Amino acid sequence: MSEPIDQPGEFIGRPAASLRGIVIRYRGHYMAGARPARVTLPSASVTLLLGWEQPLTIRSGPAQGVAPALWPAMIAGPQTAPTVAGFDGAGYAVEIDLTPLGAYQLLHLPLHHLARTVIAPDHIMGPGWAASTTERLAAALSWPRRWQILDALLARRLSAGTLPSPAAVQAWSLLRERGGAVSLRELTRATGLGQRRVQQLLREHIGLPPQTLSRIVRFHRALAVASSGPDSLVDLAGRAGYHDQSHMTRDFRALSGKTPGELLHLMRRRPAGHSGGHIQPFNDFGLPAPPSRPAGFAVPVPADPTKAPSPPRRSCAPPPSSSGGP
DSSP states (O other): OOOOTTSOEEEEEOOOGGGBTTEEEEEEEEESSOEEEEEEOOBSOEEEEEEEESOEEEEEOOTTTOOSEEESEEEEOOBSSOEEEEESSSEEEEEEEEOHHHHHHHHOSOGGGTTTOEEOTHHHHOTTHHHHHHHHHHHOSSHHHHHHHHHHHHHHHHHTSOOOOHHHHHHHHHHHHTTTOOOHHHHHHHHTOOHHHHHHHHHHHTSSOHHHHHHHHHHHHHHHHHTTOOSSHHHHHHHHTOSSHHHHHHHHHHHHSSOHHHHHHHHHTOOSSTTTOSBOOSOTTOOOOOOOOOTTOOOOOOSSTTSOOOOOOOOOOOOSSOOSOO
């Protein structure tokens, strides 16, 4: 049964089989009123957003000097800093979350042009594309019908796209499978290419240099591991591939502005339900699921960073604050 088109909330759609590995998911949003700003954590994924009625307001980030502004439509490339955004009134929005290699094929341009910034879709998709696509989505009578419209549009672009370099696919796959714990030397051995060529390929296909990608993937790996309940923050650092807890804390501060304890505490405070949370899902580009742990294990996170730790909780959904999209 289709979700009511006029019911406020967040609605998740799966792409057609031909787009799997290209499109991560579709997300539809209907806000009956203003929605608090949310934080989108740094990620290697790419998001295309189309909205109607109230536009998205970006309040801070991305790194490439994008001033706070209203965005009825946008493409957000790979990010290395949090983005805070929200809606100041009622409206609809559709997000298309793309894998980096999927974005490379669909958008028909090297991804370093999108890194650390957001741009209007028409700059890439052609004049009038955002308005005509949004008009069709707004006229659809159900969320599944909207997913079908997107499937057809994206499949058409994909058929005209360029396949990624096998070496870039191999390097990115290795980074993901190893949770970011791969050196540039290991990537050169795996691909049979020189260091400079590997760096060029990842910049072109993923948008960021290998060291930055390793840092982001390891950060997301740590968030995924946290959901399986490590014994402590020291254990979390070891299982996520950091040299030690200090190394993890430095990376968390650099990528989120918070310590591991502070960020995980915010994640645990996320209200239940699709539309209640303020932090976007963190595992956006296909990291292997961490091994499960017996019930009862959890990272002890202070209820208030200035006070003693409270008993651990097992929930670990993404933290409170906003997305580069809704």
